[in-house]
Amino acid sequence: MKLYSHPVSPFARKARIIAHELGLKLEVIDVMARNDESLRRLNPLKQIPILVLDDGSSLFDSPVICEYLNHTGGGKFFPGMNIWKHNSGRWKALGLQALGDGVADAAVAWRYEMTEPEERRNPQVASDYAKWFLGRLRAVEAATGKAETLCADRFTAADIANGYALRLAGNIGLAKDFGPNVAAYWARLQAREGYQRAVAAEQKAGVEQNVAPRVRG
């Protein structure tokens, strides 16, 4: 399997950490999706991550790829379903994964604005994106005060999505806005062995791809 990725994309990181945790072999191909029209043949949205399977078919976007990898590697990152309890198990995890993806969307938008050349940067747009991010982060602060992990009393896809949203936010200077629950939760996630292995691999890729140390983290 090939993963079209970028060392600092929070969405691609979600896929890479599941592969690391489950010991799945992925050939990682780092691309700059913003400037790469050729990606549309694999994903009409021209976004990474994209997973290309051995039969040449492609999967996107990150929630789909993560479920596929979890299924292929026999993982437990998506809790089982309970149709009677919508507020537990699978449905809860999927909702919280969507929350993390939404926080990451806001952080990515802010980062894109901040990496514009000085003369094209619009302070109003940057401040709007920061507010957008902070509004979403409040929900993570509320959700992280209840238990060690976000749901199902264990580490799930919800933690992966939120963790990588926080990682990107921290790397681009937004960690000062983390509340106490988020800060403690983020410290717990960083202590995980799978996380540390994934970070070591992406830092190596970041250096190889000349990603600025400021965003590499």
Ligand SMILES: N[C@@H](CCC(=O)N[C@@H](CS)C(=O)NCC(=O)O)C(=O)O
């Ligand atoms: N909802 C998508 C979001 C993916 C996304 O925003 N990827 C960014 C990189 S972090 C990208 O490819 N941006 C290029 C573009 O939108 O042109 C997912 O979860 O996979």
